[in-house]
Amino acid sequence: MASLIKITYISFLLSLLALCFLSNANASANHTSTLVVDGSKGSGRQIPDTFFGAFFEEINHAGAGGLWAEMVRNRGFEAGGANVPSNIYPWTIIGDESSILVSTDRTSCFERNKIALRMEVLCNAKSCPNNGVGISNPGFWGMNIEEGKTYRVIFHARALGPFDLKVSLVGDDGVSVASTQVGRDGSYAYKWTRMETTLEANATNHNSSLQITTNHRGVIWLDQVSAMPLDTHKGHGFRKDLFQMVANLKPKFFRFPGIFLSGCYVEGGYLRNAFRWKDSVGAWEERAGHFNDVWHYWTDDGFGFFEGLQFAEDVGALPVWVFNNGIGLHDAVDTSAVLPFVQEALDGIEFARGSPDSTWGSVRASMGHPQPFDLRFVAIGNEECGMPNYLGNYLKFYAAIKRSYPDIQIITNCDGSGQNLDMPADFYDFHIYTNAEDMFYKNTKFDAAPRSGPKAFVSEYAVWKDDARDGTLLSAVAEAAFLIGLERNSDLVHMVSYAPLFVNNNDRMWTPDAIVFNSHQHYGTPSYWNQQLFSESSGATWLNSTLQTSSTKLVASAIEFNNSEDNKTYIRIKAVNFGDDPENLKISINGLTSNVQKSGSKMMVLTAPNVMEENSFSEPNKIVPQHTLLLNANKDMDVTLPPYSVTSLDLLR
Numbered sequence: 001m002a003s004l005i006k007i008t009y010i011s012f013l014l015s016l017l018a019l020c021f022l023s024n025a026n027a028s029a030n031h032t033s034t035l036v037v038d039g040s041k042g043s044g045r046q047i048p049d050t051f052f053g054a055f056f057e058e059i060n061h062a063g064a065g066g067l068w069a070e071m072v073r074n075r076g077f078e079a080g081g082a083n084v085p086s087n088i089y090p091w092t093i094i095g096d097e098s099s100i101l102v103s104t105d106r107t108s109c110f111e112r113n114k115i116a117l118r119m120e121v122l123c124n125a126k127s128c129p130n131n132g133v134g135i136s137n138p139g140f141w142g143m144n145i146e147e148g149k150t151y152r153v154i155f156h157a158r159a160l161g162p163f164d165l166k167v168s169l170v171g172d173d174g175v176s177v178a179s180t181q182v183g184r185d186g187s188y189a190y191k192w193t194r195m196e197t198t199l200e201a202n203a204t205n206h207n208s209s210l211q212i213t214t215n216h217r218g219v220i221w222l223d224q225v226s227a228m229p230l231d232t233h234k235g236h237g238f239r240k241d242l243f244q245m246v247a248n249l250k251p252k253f254f255r256f257p258g259i260f261l262s263g264c265y266v267e268g269g270y271l272r273n274a275f276r277w278k279d280s281v282g283a284w285e286e287r288a289g290h291f292n293d294v295w296h297y298w299t300d301d302g303f304g305f306f307e308g309l310q311f312a313e314d315v316g317a318l319p320v321w322v323f324n325n326g327i328g329l330h331d332a333v334d335t336s337a338v339l340p341f342v343q344e345a346l347d348g349i350e351f352a353r354g355s356p357d358s359t360w361g362s363v364r365a366s367m368g369h370p371q372p373f374d375l376r377f378v379a380i381g382n383e384e385c386g387m388p389n390y391l392g393n394y395l396k397f398y399a400a401i402k403r404s405y406p407d408i409q410i411i412t413n414c415d416g417s418g419q420n421l422d423m424p425a426d427f428y429d430f431h432i433y434t435n436a437e438d439m440f441y442k443n444t445k446f447d448a449a450p451r452s453g454p455k456a457f458v459s460e461y462a463v464w465k466d467d468a469r470d471g472t473l474l475s476a477v478a479e480a481a482f483l484i485g486l487e488r489n490s491d492l493v494h495m496v497s498y499a500p501l502f503v504n505n506n507d508r509m510w511t512p513d514a515i516v517f518n519s520h521q522h523y524g525t526p527s528y529w530n531q532q533l534f535s536e537s538s539g540a541t542w543l544n545s546t547l548q549t550s551s552t553k554l555v556a557s558a559i560e561f562n563n564s565e566d567n568k569t570y571i572r573i574k575a576v577n578f579g580d581d582p583e584n585l586k587i588s589i590n591g592l593t594s595n596v597q598k599s600g601s602k603m604m605v606l607t608a609p610n611v612m613e614e615n616s617f618s619e620p621n622k623i624v625p626q627h628t629l630l631l632n633a634n635k636d637m638d639v640t641l642p643p644y645s646v647t648s649l650d651l652l653r
């Protein structure tokens with residue numbers, strides 16, 4: 001059955017490609033439409049360099065258990081709260097009450113996170129079970145351990161006497177894939193001691209756990225236990241495959257809150273649980289971690305402010321820091337009391353770009369980055385416009401930041417697309433989650449928006465709910481039309497990012513998302529691939545074009561861009577067919593001094609036999625752009641657009 005489906009699908013793709021090459025005589029299209037493009041030199045308008053970016057939020061375990069490669073979950077035993085005894089979830093105990101007693105106390109050597117784990121081992125070499133007793137951590141729905149790869153395990157320990165611990169990575173079949181002995185002979189055991197070891201895996205198991213066991217009677221305390229693969233992006237701690245997925249989108253900015261993350265995460269359900277950047281920098285062992293009460297999980301804050309800035313730099317994007325403005329989802333600081341929050345934000349900016357001699361710049365330098373990060377954009381909160389204290393708080397932040405950092409571009413979350421705003425701002429933030437049809441027709445959303453005020457930053461957009469499920473073709477096609485509209489309005493809309501970026505398939509708090517992953521697999525949804533079709537638009541030239549059509553389901557545009565891979569100049573035509581029938585599109589490019597080149601021109605089509613189809617771990621590439629050479633490339637040419645499709649033609653100049 002599976003192979004029959006595959007064959008059917010392949011024949012669909014072949015017929016699709018044939019369809020695209022055929023002239024309108026061969027397709028049963030409803031209309032014939034014409035896109036007239038002005039390709040003459042100097043007639044276009046430059047799209048801002050920052051146009052396409054990425055939005056990151058600690059939602060769906062995007063960072064903890066995702067992009068951040070730390071494998072141990074609740075590594076400091078703080079997730080159960082500050083009171084003891086506390087829940088040690090997801091740690092479990094190896095052994096029973098006759099052989100080991102496990103509890104928590106407040107004896108940690110780390111000031112900001114006092115909880116430590118106490119193991120009282122009641123058995124010895126003769127009486128303990130064969131594999132010893134101890135504790136086990138399953139990571140985030142299983143640790144991905146791969147044969148030949150090396151993993152660094154660090155933990156802190158103290159004991160009432162000598163200790164000898166076995167550190168192992170154990171597959172879900174109970175078989176150890178790597179292990180080593182770590183111990184102290186007693187001379188150091190009474191003090192907290194940092195222990196570090198590396199383990200090389202002799203087999204692959206995607207659902208492993210970390211076990212720390214012993215068969216020596218005694219009392220041992222453990223704290224801040226970390227297990228990381230050595231093989232992360234540049235050794236910076238980012239999971240390589242997920243890093244690459246973002247990098248392939250060529251994002252020019254990276255919006256993150258609280259310092260690395262954005263969205264509601266930056267607000268917190270209640271302010272006491274909001275992300276605090278100062279708690280997320282410095283040595284990882286010293287980070288308190290916090291409960292993400294918006295998306296309901298604990299994060300150890302390994303992926304903190306510094307790591308957000310580092311990620312942006314590594315991926316070649318400008319960081320956009322969204323910080324808390326003294327407003328949570330359910331509470332708010334009165335404007336008369338907001339100045340300490342303003343100071344937090346100023347300190348955060350100093351951390352990012354102050355000199356290594358400054359108070360907070362020196363902390364950044366001590367973390368290995370003496371050079372300032374290129375922070376040019378900050379957003380004052382997320383989605384609070386209209387709440388009682390927003391305007392008052394905003395104005396305090398705005399004035400203080402502009403006074404100290406006049407060059408920083410400030411983003412309000414009041415929507416200025418309908419009318420001019422009553423507050424100073426460089427950008428206004430615009431979010432849209434809607435159904436597919438509405439998203440398609442929203443391609444004209446900014447056509448009549450005021451031009452005299454701040455620029456627009458569409459920092460969250462996506463089709464959702466029934467039309468989207470977990471990421472359908474239908475969503476991607478509608479979003480493509482919306483993006484074409486944003487490109488057309490890029491004199492006003494300077495930045496755009498899809499949201500959310502990531503989902504760990506084991507914690508779908510929000511769906512759909514651009515990139516789906518588990519411990520060892522990942523794939524892009526059609527919306528992810530749609531973004532790739534637009535990744536060359538940042539800094540490109542938008543070309544004047546007119547679509548002559550009687551169809552209401554067609555949107556098309558043209559840009560000219562320089563392809564950094566071959567350093568050649570292309571005209572890229574993008575066309576969206578949001579209808580049930582194929583559509584014929586005549587393309588006519590005026591003003592070229594010579595014809596486009598057949599050799600080197602190419603076409604990409606994103607479509608599927610059924611609009612509600614999705615990618616999955618078993619079929620990650622079911623809906624991805626199909627690339628072909630464009631042998632009939634011409635400045636006057638016909639193309640047939642399949643039903644529900646995004647077509648992109650790269651015509652080599």
Ligand code: AHR
Pocket residue numbers: 057059262263264265382383431460499500510
């Ligand atoms: O992207 C998911 C959520 O949608 C974000 O947290 C919030 O900003 C928006 O409501």
